[in-house]
Amino acid sequence: MNQYVTISVDGMSIDVPKGLSVLDAALGHGICIPHLCRVPYISDIGACRLCIVEHVKNGRSKITTSCTLIAKEGMVILSNTEKIIKLRRNIAELLVTEAPNSRAVQDVAMRCGVKEVRYSFRNSDCILCGRCVRSCTGLFGEKAIGFVGRGKDRRVESPFEIKSQLCNECGRCIDLCPMTVVPCDGPMMPGEERLCGNCESKMSFAEEIPGFCIACDLGEGFQCERRLFLGP
Amino acid sequence: MAKIHAISDLEELREKIVDDRKQFEKTIILCGGTGCKASRAQAVIDAIENELAEQGMEKRVLMRTTGCHGFCEQGSLMVIEPGNIFYCHVLPEDIHEIITKTIREGEVVERLLYTDPVSGKVIQTEAEIPFYKAQDRYLLAQNRQIDPCSIEDYIAIGGYSSIGKTLSDISQKSVIREIENSGLRGRGGGGFPTGRKWAECREAPGDEKYVICNADEGDPGAYMDRCLLEGNPHLVLEGMMIGAWAIGAQQGYVYVRNEYPLAVKHIRVAVQQARELGLLGNNILGSSFSFDVSIARGGGAFVCGESTALMASLEGKVGEPRPKDVHTVLEGLWNKPTTLNNVETWANVPSIIQNGASWFGFKGVKGSKGTKILALTGHVKNTGLVEVEMGTPIKTVVFDIGGGAANGKPIKAVQTGGPSGGCLPADKFYLPVDFDSLAEAGSMVGSGGMVVMDESTCMVDVAKYFLKFLQDESCGKCVPCRLGIDRMLEIVTKISEGRGVSEEISLLEELGATVTQTALCGLGKTAANPVLSTLTYFRDEYEKHINEKKCPAGVCHELITYMIDSEKCTYCGLCKKACPHDAITGEKKDIHAIVLDQCRKCGICRSECKFDAIQVN
Ligand SMILES: Cc1cc2nc3c(=O)[nH]c(=O)nc-3n(C[C@H](O)[C@H](O)[C@H](O)COP(=O)(O)O)c2cc1C
Ligand code: SF4
Ligand code: FES
Numbered sequence: 001m002n003q004y005v006t007i008s009v010d011g012m013s014i015d016v017p018k019g020l021s022v023l024d025a026a027l028g029h030g031i032c033i034p035h036l037c038r039v040p041y042i043s044d045i046g047a048c049r050l051c052i053v054e055h056v057k058n059g060r061s062k063i064t065t066s067c068t069l070i071a072k073e074g075m076v077i078l079s080n081t082e083k084i085i086k087l088r089r090n091i092a093e094l095l096v097t098e099a100p101n102s103r104a105v106q107d108v109a110m111r112c113g114v115k116e117v118r119y120s121f122r123n124s125d126c127i128l129c130g131r132c133v134r135s136c137t138g139l140f141g142e143k144a145i146g147f148v149g150r151g152k153d154r155r156v157e158s159p160f161e162i163k164s165q166l167c168n169e170c171g172r173c174i175d176l177c178p179m180t181v182v183p184c185d186g187p188m189m190p191g192e193e194r195l196c197g198n199c200e201s202k203m204s205f206a207e208e209i210p211g212f213c214i215a216c217d218l219g220e221g222f223q224c225e226r227r228l229f230l231g232p
Numbered sequence: 233m234a235k236i237h238a239i240s241d242l243e244e245l246r247e248k249i250v251d252d253r254k255q256f257e258k259t260i261i262l263c264g265g266t267g268c269k270a271s272r273a274q275a276v277i278d279a280i281e282n283e284l285a286e287q288g289m290e291k292r293v294l295m296r297t298t299g300c301h302g303f304c305e306q307g308s309l310m311v312i313e314p315g316n317i318f319y320c321h322v323l324p325e326d327i328h329e330i331i332t333k334t335i336r337e338g339e340v341v342e343r344l345l346y347t348d349p350v351s352g353k354v355i356q357t358e359a360e361i362p363f364y365k366a367q368d369r370y371l372l373a374q375n376r377q378i379d380p381c382s383i384e385d386y387i388a389i390g391g392y393s394s395i396g397k398t399l400s401d402i403s404q405k406s407v408i409r410e411i412e413n414s415g416l417r418g419r420g421g422g423g424f425p426t427g428r429k430w431a432e433c434r435e436a437p438g439d440e441k442y443v444i445c446n447a448d449e450g451d452p453g454a455y456m457d458r459c460l461l462e463g464n465p466h467l468v469l470e471g472m473m474i475g476a477w478a479i480g481a482q483q484g485y486v487y488v489r490n491e492y493p494l495a496v497k498h499i500r501v502a503v504q505q506a507r508e509l510g511l512l513g514n515n516i517l518g519s520s521f522s523f524d525v526s527i528a529r530g531g532g533a534f535v536c537g538e539s540t541a542l543m544a545s546l547e548g549k550v551g552e553p554r555p556k557d558v559h560t561v562l563e564g565l566w567n568k569p570t571t572l573n574n575v576e577t578w579a580n581v582p583s584i585i586q587n588g589a590s591w592f593g594f595k596g597v598k599g600s601k602g603t604k605i606l607a608l609t610g611h612v613k614n615t616g617l618v619e620v621e622m623g624t625p626i627k628t629v630v631f632d633i634g635g636g637a638a639n640g641k642p643i644k645a646v647q648t649g650g651p652s653g654g655c656l657p658a659d660k661f662y663l664p665v666d667f668d669s670l671a672e673a674g675s676m677v678g679s680g681g682m683v684v685m686d687e688s689t690c691m692v693d694v695a696k697y698f699l700k701f702l703q704d705e706s707c708g709k710c711v712p713c714r715l716g717i718d719r720m721l722e723i724v725t726k727i728s729e730g731r732g733v734s735e736e737i738s739l740l741e742e743l744g745a746t747v748t749q750t751a752l753c754g755l756g757k758t759a760a761n762p763v764l765s766t767l768t769y770f771r772d773e774y775e776k777h778i779n780e781k782k783c784p785a786g787v788c789h790e791l792i793t794y795m796i797d798s799e800k801c802t803y804c805g806l807c808k809k810a811c812p813h814d815a816i817t818g819e820k821k822d823i824h825a826i827v828l829d830q831c832r833k834c835g836i837c838r839s840e841c842k843f844d845a846i847q848v849n
Contacts, residue, residue: 046555047710049750063749068555090746094715118739119719128708147550147708150533152718154708 007075009053016071023051023066026079033079034088034111036095036104037129038067039176047130049091050108054078063087089113099127100193104178114195121193125179128154132173145173235510238518239396242387249388256294258335261311261376262322265300265462266455266494267616268307272323273297276308279324283331293335296385299375299463299498300455302617303363306346311358311376318358319344349613350635363614366632368595368621370603371579375463380498383505386466392511394582395473399519402585407478408434411581413589415601420446420537420574421649421678422754423600423667426581429571433561434479436569441481443472444565444572446542447488447495450534451650452701454681456605457575459617461488461495464579465502469525471578473516474585476523479571484525487542489532500527534651534705538753539564539572541707552707553753574679576605597623600666604677610646610684611638620665627661630684641686645769649678651698651705652758654765655691674765676758690787691770692777696724698762706755713756716747720763729790732778741767786848789833793849796824800845807837807846 003018009026016025021044026033037048044067054061055069056076063084066077078084092112097119099105105127128147133156136145144167148157158164174180183196236242260280264273277297284290301309306320312334319330319341326344333339345354348362355361378385386392398407412427433441445468449457461468472484486499503525506512514522528546530536536551543565545551564570580602584592593601600622606629609615613635620629626646630636637643647655648665654675656663663669670676685694699721708714723740726732744760744767751757767774776782783791796807796816805820815831818824826837838846 045709046752049711049752052750064557065555065752069557087746087750090742091711091750094711094719098715119722127711128714130709149708150535151704151706151708151714154714 005071005073005075007071007073007077009077010079018071020071021067022053022069022071022075022077025071026066026077031079032111033066034092034108035067036108036127036178037131039131039134042134044068045130045134047128048095050088050095050112052084052088052091054081054084085113093117093119095127096195098122099124099179100195101125101183101188102127102179103181103183106183106196109195110197117195123188123190123193126156127179128156129178130156131176131178132156135172135176233509235508236517237510239400242392242396242517246387246390246393249384253294253388255291257292259294259296259313260335261296261298261313263299263301263307263309263376264297265304265307265459266492267300267304268309269494271307271321273308275324276310276322276327279327280331283327287331287336289331289335296379298378299380300459300617301376302369302372302459302619303361303614304616305614306616316357316359318346318356318361320346348635362635363616363618363633366620366628367618368603368624369619370583370595371460371464371467371576372605372617372619374467375459378464378466380463380465381501383466383502383509386464390586391466391582392470394585395470395477395511396517398474398477398585399517399521404434404478404480407474407585410589411478411584414584414592415589415596415599416577416580416584416592417600417667418574419576419580419604419679421652421676423677426573426577429561429573430475430479432559433569433571436562438569439480440566440568441479442565442568442570443476443479443481443484444542444546444570445472445484445486445575445578446537446539446572447486447492447499447575448530448532448537448542449489449492449575449679450532450537450705451679451681453609453683454607454650454679456607456617456680458492458495459605460575460579461486461492462498465495465499466506467582468499468575468578469502469506469512471581472525473512473523474581475571475573475578477521479569481571482523484523485528485546485565486525487528487530487536487546490529491532496527496529503527533707534701535707535753535755538755540753542572543570552709553755555752576680595621597664597666599668600677604665604680606665606680606682608634608682608684610682611641611643611686611688612636612684613638622666623664625662625664626656629665629682630661634684637686639686639688641688643684643686644689645685645691647675647683647685647694647762648681649676649761650681651701652676652755652761653678653681654761655685655694655769656765657769660769674768675761688785688787690728690783690785691766691773692724692728692783693785693787695763695766696721696728699724699759702755702759706759710752710756712747713751713753713759716743716751716756717759719743720747720760724763727774727777728783728788730777730781730788732774734775734778737767737771737774737778792833793828794826794831794833794835794837795847795849796826797845797847798823800843802843802845804842806840806842810836810840812836 004015005018006015009031014029033051035051038044046065046068051066052063053066055064089112092109093114096105096109097117100121137143144164145158280295308322310319310322333341347354377389408430416426417423447457447461488496512524535541536545538553539560541551541553560570596602603619603621605619608618618633645655645657656675667677703717706713723736744764747760776784786792803821808816813832815827
């Protein structure tokens with residue numbers, strides 16, 4: 001039998017199976033905490049940091065990522081405070097200016113409230129979320145791809161930069177890659193990058209009841225857990 | 233040497249060593265630290281050995297090669313006891329004179345004495361040198377008493393008596409209480425209370441636990457951990473033994489960066505010697521305590537000094553931090569409870585046990601006890617490793633120990649805490665060097681780096697330098713750190729090139745705050761400090777770069793022009809010859825001028841000119 005713990009997210013008390021992350025718990029209860037690098041059923045690394053929440057403990061709040069935080073009895077979580085909203089927007093702004101050519105990134109930036117950007121666009125083709133790497137090493141135990149390099153030079157590569165024998169062409173890495181979903185209006189050429197803003201109308205609804213999953217189309221881009229539950 | 237099985241054996245050995253040493257009338261202490269090795273200390277050592285043999289004095293004079301004395305810029309350093317005579321810049325050719333005059337006749341060789349650059353006085357003894365006098369050298373002072381490769385030397389000065397005392401009559405709980413009461417806080421940067429860490433680790437469930445010594449020391453310019461490990465490795469080992477006993481660990485690791493070959497060698501030798509004596513291994517000193525230490529070498533990535541990255545690296549994985557929602561005292565190395573402490577933290581432990589918590593707490597101020605080793609560099613007269621009581625004002629370090637401005641230009645700031653620390657302006661020099669005061673002012677003690685900067689330093693350029701360092705050293709795993717630092721660097725570079733706009737100052741502040749609050753590990757969480765602290769205290773410099781397109785310190789290339797002051801110029805032609813870009817016109821004895829289009833602003837002409845005629849605008 002499953003053991004349950006009770007936690008509070010944004011004032012709502014929810015029962016969740018022991019061992020689940022706060023993010024999974026919240027998504028399962030229809031509370032929308034934006035996320036990007038998380039892969040369902042595989043260990044999370046807390047790389048994109050969009051899923052940050054305030055964890056209130058002994059009267060002090062600590063900012064941490066909900067995907068790596070395991071739910072413990074009595075935890076108090078705030079996912080939509082002014083502080084979190086602002087920080088999340090700033091992170092999403094960094095992401096979308098780095099890689100505007102992805103519907104997933106554009107959508108999640110919109111979801112996080114990015115209406116304009118203050119940096120120049122860069123048009124990278126990888127945001128190093130590591131979903132591909134983890135699906136390859138985590139789910140199937142293969143190590144056909146991995147991270148190499150540090151900081152600015154970090155990138156995803158196969159060992160020795162040649163296609164690995166370990167790869168059995170399952171294609172899961174490509175399924176999970178947020179960069180493979182092009183923006184609705186088609187790819188943007190260098191110099192043409194902008195916020196596409198296609199989902200803005202849907203998001204106005206989200207602003208009225210912040211934090212609650214409105215079953216938006218955003219999941220399409222990066223396979224939101226909710227989306228997987230509901231089916232396409 | 234025979235194995236030691238009981239504390240009484242250890243005491244006997246100590247007496248015997250001390251007795252044996254009585255035959256020596258004089259001791260020549262020579263610094264063999266990495267700094268002095270660079271100043272030919274090895275040749276000096278050989279010369280002394282030859283000379284002593286030639287004059288037939290090996291039996292009467294003890295030569296001791298020790299770890300670093302801290303005053304590296306004066307190397308090679310030599311101290312002769314008794315008499316405390318201090319010689320600096322010693323070369324192999326000086327040895328004959330030193331042995332004949334000082335050792336045989338007791339005369340001082342004047343020309344090798346130290347001249348204080350502040351007062352111009354020649355000083356004979358080490359104790360009188362202002363650089364040393366204003367310090368409170370507790371840990372560093374031990375360096376000159378021992379040869380790091382000799383366990384006998386360490387035992388002779390009371391070494392390993394603290395672990396003896398611990399094993400014979402202090403309970404594990406009392407050891408932890410003692411450390412807690414002493415107020416010792418981690419010296420690795422975070423300043424976490426050591427006793428509390430140990431208590432949490434001791435209480436963590438599980439039989440298998442580990443202690444680790446963090447000797448990764450990746451801060452540019454910092455070398456206090458290297459100095460301790462090179463100069464007094466047994467002290468660090470003894471500290472680890474006490475910690476291991478208290479928390480219940482049987483295995484320890486020293487994670488030392490590979491760029492420190494001498495430190496690696498000395499700690500290896502120390503572990504080997506301790507094993508041979510039975511001070512590491514099973515049933516240490518006849519007790520039930522068994523403990524051993526392994527040495528691991530780190531590749532030298534700055535981020536590998538971070539606790540979780542270091543443990544990943546020890547496990548043979550990529551040295552990347554992981555989220556710390558569960559602390560390493562509960563799930564650390566191989567997911568077992570682990571206590572990680574810095575070299576200097578461990579080195580403080582034996583004397584706390586020996587002398588008691590209140591002895592340690594006597595030094596320092598509220599919240600920061602004991603002493604701290606600082607690496608003093610930059611535009612001061614004396615640079616090197618200095619150890620001061622916690623709470624010593626910055627100005628004491630800069631002016632009394634450092635001797636004040638080196639180049640005659642006023643000192644304007646000090647950067648403390650390494651790449652993730654901050655810059656404090658001269659009007660904050662009254663601040664005491666302690667964890668809380670510096671953190672409150674927007675900087676930190678960190679690992680103890682202290683870079684003094686005078687008017688010739690541009691603070692925008694300083695911020696740029698540290699951001700560049702952190703950009704290179706960030707592991708790149710999380711977004712705020714990888715992209716946030718990158719964007720901050722982009723903005724600061726723009727400002728330094730005169731392309732900045734004033735809104736970018738507030739953008740920098742907002743971005744800095746975001747990175748600080750949301751990055752995964754300590755590197756990212758502190759990466760904005762150099763920018764935020766310079767914005768707090770030197771905002772006018774940023775504004776001048778943006779609004780007036782001027783770099784007040786004359787550093788930022790894009791914003792300066794070089795010109796020749798025709799009144800000062802003597803038409804000597806030196807600058808013309810020196811310029812690698814042929815940007816200077818005019819014949820000898822004729823008016824010189826710089827062709828601005830051709831000038832690459834390298835500044836070579838300026839350093840070449842003997843008449844200060846090259847001006848920067
Ligand atoms: C990026 C980064 C680099 C670090 N480098 C070092 C280091 O070189 N040496 C060190 O002792 N601690 C370093 N630390 C601090 C360690 O994570 C850890 O807090 C410390 O070793 C704990 O020991 P202490 O409590 O004795 O200070 C670093 C932390 C970060 C975030
Ligand atoms: S904060 Fe920087 S160094 Fe730390 S995990 Fe994130 S990217 Fe790596
Ligand atoms: S989803 Fe949690 S950090 Fe990316």
